[in-house]
Amino acid sequence: xxxxxxxxxxxxxxxxxxxxxxxxxxxxxxxxxxxxAVLVLGGGAIALAAAAVATFVLTASxxxxxxxxxxxxxxxxxxxxxxLLGTRAANARLASLGIRVRIVAREAGCTAKAELAPLxxxxxxxxxxxxxxxxxxxxxxxxxxxxxxxxxxxxxxxGLAVRIHPDVIPRGDTVVITARxxxxxxxxxxxxxxxxxxxxxxxxxxxxxxx
Amino acid sequence: MDEFEALYRAHVGAxxxxxxRRTRNPQLxxxxxxxxxxxxxxxxxxxxxxxxxxxxxxxxxxxxxxxxHCERASRRAxxxxxxxxxxxxxEDETEQxxxxxxxxxxxxxxxxxxAALPAIDREAIELVHLAGFTPKEAAAAVGVSAGALRVRLxxxxxxxxxxxxxxxxx
Numbered sequence: 001x002x003x004x005x006x007x008x009x010x011x012x013x014x015x016x017x018x019x020x021x022x023x024x025x026x027x028x029x030x031x032x033x034x035x036x037a038v039l040v041l042g043g044g045a046i047a048l049a050a051a052a053v054a055t056f057v058l059t060a061s062x063x064x065x066x067x068x069x070x071x072x073x074x075x076x077x078x079x080x081x082x083x084l085l086g087t088r089a090a091n092a093r094l095a096s097l098g099i100r101v102r103i104v105a106r107e108a109g110c111t112a113k114a115e116l117a118p119l120x121x122x123x124x125x126x127x128x129x130x131x132x133x134x135x136x137x138x139x140x141x142x143x144x145x146x147x148x149x150x151x152x153x154x155x156x157x158x159g160l161a162v163r164i165h166p167d168v169i170p171r172g173d174t175v176v177i178t179a180r181x182x183x184x185x186x187x188x189x190x191x192x193x194x195x196x197x198x199x200x201x202x203x204x205x206x207x208x209x210x211x
Numbered sequence: 212m213d214e215f216e217a218l219y220r221a222h223v224g225a226x227x228x229x230x231x232r233r234t235r236n237p238q239l240x241x242x243x244x245x246x247x248x249x250x251x252x253x254x255x256x257x258x259x260x261x262x263x264x265x266x267x268x269x270x271x272x273x274x275x276x277x278x279x280h281c282e283r284a285s286r287r288a289x290x291x292x293x294x295x296x297x298x299x300x301x302e303d304e305t306e307q308x309x310x311x312x313x314x315x316x317x318x319x320x321x322x323x324x325x326a327a328l329p330a331i332d333r334e335a336i337e338l339v340h341l342a343g344f345t346p347k348e349a350a351a352a353v354g355v356s357a358g359a360l361r362v363r364l365x366x367x368x369x370x371x372x373x374x375x376x377x378x379x380x381x
Contacts, residue, residue, distance in 0.1 A: 003304060004308060008223070008244065008245055009219055009220075009223075012248050012249065013216070016253070017252070019252075019253075020252045023255075023256040024214070024215075088214075089214075092214065111357050111358075
């Protein structure tokens with residue numbers, strides 16, 4: 001950068017940086033009120049049997065991040081989704097680690113070019129964590145779809161996690177994960193669910209996907 | 212602050228060039244660039260960009276800043292007061308910005324040649340051919356669909372080729 005740009009940044013940080021820094025520091029995901037939550041397949045309506053998912057379920061905490069990216073000892077990455085917020089930070093973290101995984105929103109007006117990779121994704125799918133989770137490998141390029149349910153009724157919304165081995169993501173492709181909130185109405189009662197799915201896309205990975 | 216600093220460093224050059232296409236006054240380019248990032252810092256939390264849309268978001272702010280400047284400039288007393296409040300550039304900074312302004316000369320001429328086109332068409336040409344936006348980014352910045360933007364681009368290019376007496380490479 002030129003000296004003008006460096007000096008301008010110094011002045012911006014000095015004169016206007018503090019409110020932004022404190023606002024960024026305060027930025028916390030808001031959690032939904034306690035409710036009965038059921039996680040369903042992305043876009044689908046496959047209810048889960050009461051499988052034990054203790055290792056995948058997160059405790060409800062007001063300070064839990066919206067997403068967590070954890071590098072495991074074997075080099076795999078566990079991406080934990082708590083809420084449909086905070087994709088920017090998670091994507092920045094994934095990019096900084098050189099991991100070709102991206103979380104995108106499903107939007108009605110999305111026109112981003114999205115090219116599914118050929119279905120040669122067996123290796124990745126097979127090495128994806130399945131323990132205590134029902135995983136369904138679908139055709140049509142979907143990498144994996146996982147379902148889980150919270151530990152008990154009337155708890156705050158719990159998380160969902162997917163484990164991915166970055167070294168088996170084909171070069172030139174990116175795993176694109178999408179999630180969206182689904183409200184299920186039963187009489188006067190509404191339960192909240194999250195649909196989550198993942199697919200393997202040719203680079204450049206789409207910035208959004210249509211609903 | 213790291214994430215905003217990264218955004219600043221990635222896009223300050225493009226924002227400076229945006230204003231350098233509109234004025235040949237280095238001090239004004241510096242002021243408008245500063246105003247853009249001050250406004251961006253103020254709204255980053257409440258109305259920040261979505262993933263991948265940082266550039267259209269910043270250019271939308273730059274457009275508003277420039278529109279406000281034009282409005283103020285029409286009231287000379289206000290403009291004079293504002294200029295008094297600004298820190299003057301030093302010699303090096305003035306020279307750097309003058310170089311930026313010079314490199315945008317052909318872009319200014321191109322935009323002048325498009326003066327007869329609707330504002331959105333001009334903007335589409337500027338964003339895609341001068342600022343390096345993808346059509347999708349440009350569509351988001353202009354506020355039309357990607358398809359509509361492509362139609363406008365096609366129309367603007369055709370008109371430019373028809374009316375220009377010089378060679379136009381778009």
